[in-house]
Amino acid sequence: xxxxxGEQMRALLxxxxxxxxxxxxxxxxxxxxxxxxxNDHKVPSLPLAELLDSxxxxxxxxxxxxxxxxxxxxxxxxxxxxxxxxxxxAPELVDYFREQLAxxxxxxxxxxxxxxxPIVSAQYQLLCELADEARGALRPAMWALATGYAAxxxxxxxxxxxxxxxxxxxxxxxxxxxxxxxxxxxxxxxxNKAMLYADMGDxxxxxxLAEAALVHESKLCAKVRVLALQQAAxxxxxxxxxxxxxECDRLLDRAAALVEQMDDAYPWGSACLTPHYLDVQRATCxxxxxxxxxxxxxxxxxxxxxxAGARRDAGVFLAxxxxxxxxxxxxxxxxxxxxxxVTLVEETGSARMRRELQTLETRMKPxxxxxxxxxxxxxxxxxxx
Numbered sequence: 001x002x003x004x005x006g007e008q009m010r011a012l013l014x015x016x017x018x019x020x021x022x023x024x025x026x027x028x029x030x031x032x033x034x035x036x037x038x039n040d041h042k043v044p045s046l047p048l049a050e051l052l053d054s055x056x057x058x059x060x061x062x063x064x065x066x067x068x069x070x071x072x073x074x075x076x077x078x079x080x081x082x083x084x085x086x087x088x089x090a091p092e093l094v095d096y097f098r099e100q101l102a103x104x105x106x107x108x109x110x111x112x113x114x115x116x117x118p119i120v121s122a123q124y125q126l127l128c129e130l131a132d133e134a135r136g137a138l139r140p141a142m143w144a145l146a147t148g149y150a151a152x153x154x155x156x157x158x159x160x161x162x163x164x165x166x167x168x169x170x171x172x173x174x175x176x177x178x179x180x181x182x183x184x185x186x187x188x189x190x191x192n193k194a195m196l197y198a199d200m201g202d203x204x205x206x207x208x209l210a211e212a213a214l215v216h217e218s219k220l221c222a223k224v225r226v227l228a229l230q231q232a233a234x235x236x237x238x239x240x241x242x243x244x245x246x247e248c249d250r251l252l253d254r255a256a257a258l259v260e261q262m263d264d265a266y267p268w269g270s271a272c273l274t275p276h277y278l279d280v281q282r283a284t285c286x287x288x289x290x291x292x293x294x295x296x297x298x299x300x301x302x303x304x305x306x307x308a309g310a311r312r313d314a315g316v317f318l319a320x321x322x323x324x325x326x327x328x329x330x331x332x333x334x335x336x337x338x339x340x341x342v343t344l345v346e347e348t349g350s351a352r353m354r355r356e357l358q359t360l361e362t363r364m365k366p367x368x369x370x371x372x373x374x375x376x377x378x379x380x381x382x383x384x385x
Contacts, residue, residue, distance in 0.1 A: 005049070005065045006040035012056040013038070027055055045168040050175075089134040089142065097127060097145045102267040104152060109310055112348050113160035117153065124149040131179075144180035147173055148268050151192050158196055159312065161351025170196055187213040187224040188268060194231040199352065203238025206231055222261035223269045229255040230281045237285035248285045252278055274310075276302040280317060287320050292328045299324065312353065315344035319356030326363035331372035334364065335379070342379045354383065 013020065020038060024031035029048070036042035037052075044052065046066050053062040104120055127149055131142035154169030170193045177185040190213035197205040210232035217225060233251040236244050256278050271277060279302045286295035299321040306314050319341045325334040338360055345353045357380060367373040 003065070004040050005044060005062065006038050008058070008062060008065060009038050009052060009056070012058055012062070016056055018056070023052075023055065027051055045171045048171065089130050089138060091138055093130060094138070094141050094145065097123070097149075098267050101145065101148050101152065102270075105267065105270065108152075108156070109312065112312070112350070113156040114349060117156045117160070120149060120153055120156065124153060140179070140181045143176055144182050144185055147176040147180050147182075147185045147189065148266075150176050151189060151268060154192060154196070158199060159350055159352050161354070163196070163200065166196055183216060183219050184221055184224050184264070184266065187220050187228060188266075191224070191227040191231050194228075194235065198231065198234045198238065199355065201238060203235045203240075206235030206238060208235075210235055221264045221266075222258040223264055223266065223272055226255045226258050226262065226272050226278075227269055229258075230278065233281060233285055237288040240289065245286075245289050245291055248282070248289070252282050252285070255281075274307075275305050283317075284320055287324045287327075290327060292324050295324045296321065296328070311344055312348050312350045315341050315348065315350060315353040316356055318344075319353060319360055323356070323360050323363050326360060331364060331367045331370070334360065335372045335375045338376055339379050342383060345383055357383075 013023065018026075020034055021031050023029075024034050029051075033042065037044045037048070044066060046063070049063050049066040052058070053060060056062070100123060104116060108116055124146060127142060127146040131139060131146050134142045150169055150173040154166050154173055157163075157166040157169060170189070173189040173192060174186070177189040190209045194206045194209035194213070197203075197209065210228045213224070213228035214220070214232070217228075220228075229251050233248040233255075236247045236251065259272065259278070262272060279298050283295045283298035283302065286292070286298065299317065303314065303317060303321065306317070318337050322334040322337040322341070325331075325337065338357065341353055341357060344350070345357070361376065361380065364373055364376050368377075
């Protein structure tokens with residue numbers, strides 16, 4: 001009879017005399033989530049399975065239940081012959097994969113998650129094989145690139161609406177970032193996980209991860225600091241409170257002072273360099289905090305300046321502009337803008353836009369029985385068919 005992950009995990013806990021709460025404290029994980037894993041109500045990600053396997057000294061047994069080939073990879077005899085290095089990894093491949101990743105970020109604006117995910121995933125697998133074969137200074141460099149690819153895959157699943165897979169890939173990103181020995185990548189990985197929690201509306205987790213990224217702020221490049229600071233602002237806006245607006249402004253002002261210092265060669269995070277990047281973040285925070293006049297003034301300033309290729313970002317921001325208009329009792333204008341967003345959802349398939357439209361629908365409830373409410377339902381109905 002096949003043993004499930006939860007059964008094996010519970011057996012190891014009993015054998016080691018470890019409580020679930022004690023395990024959660026040891027590995028800094030939520031005890032409620034671990035309980036679901038232990039009772040087979042949740043399937044653990046590979047990084048979590050590896051962490052549990054190591055902590056409970058399972059010798060690869062737990063990892064094998066998530067990844068069937070793991071026993072061969074973790075056996076005392078070492079890697080199987082198929083995984084032994086056979087060729088020298090060429091240093092020129094670093095530049096090749098870095099240029100490919102930069103190109104993927106550009107292509108993402110036009111192709112979207114559905115078309116890009118298989119391509120990037122295949123390259124990621126190849127990168128991991130090469131990183132495992134590489135030696136010396138080339139090894140962490142290859143793992144650094146694998147981190148960037150994992151982060152991008154996590155983003156693609158996030159934009160495509162598959163948050164479970166996105167969580168998995170962001171966990172992989174964190175593990176790969178540590179392998180790369182690059183503190184910039186660790187900070188970037190924490191920023192990405194914070195961004196995912198922002199999409200999920202979990203402000204406290206966003207703040208936790210952003211602050212973790214900034215623990216050693218003096219060692220971080222300007223780009224990573226900007227990314228972490230703006231995520232901290234998003235977290236505070238989601239949490240709300242009397243001082244939330246002042247705190248958001250303080251964090252975003254700190255980020256703005258760093259923008260001109262960005263001069264790194266990393267292929268990720270280039271959105272920081274686009275015009276009005278932080279104005280968009282500030283407007284988003286203001287919408288959440290119902291600072292509506294200032295938010296709309298920023299949207300009026302930033303949206304016309306967006307490039308024609310940034311359709312998905314434009315759709316997300318237009319939906320947020322519509323939310324501000326609805327909150328300011330201007331439902332007709334909100335519905336007019338929503339129609340533009342619906343068209344962009346149909347063209348791109350972006351789940352992020354869909355979520356923003358759902359928020360708009362909530363904001364429009366006071367006019368549900370009036371003409372603007374009926375128009376919005378009709379427009380959104382085309383997306384639900």
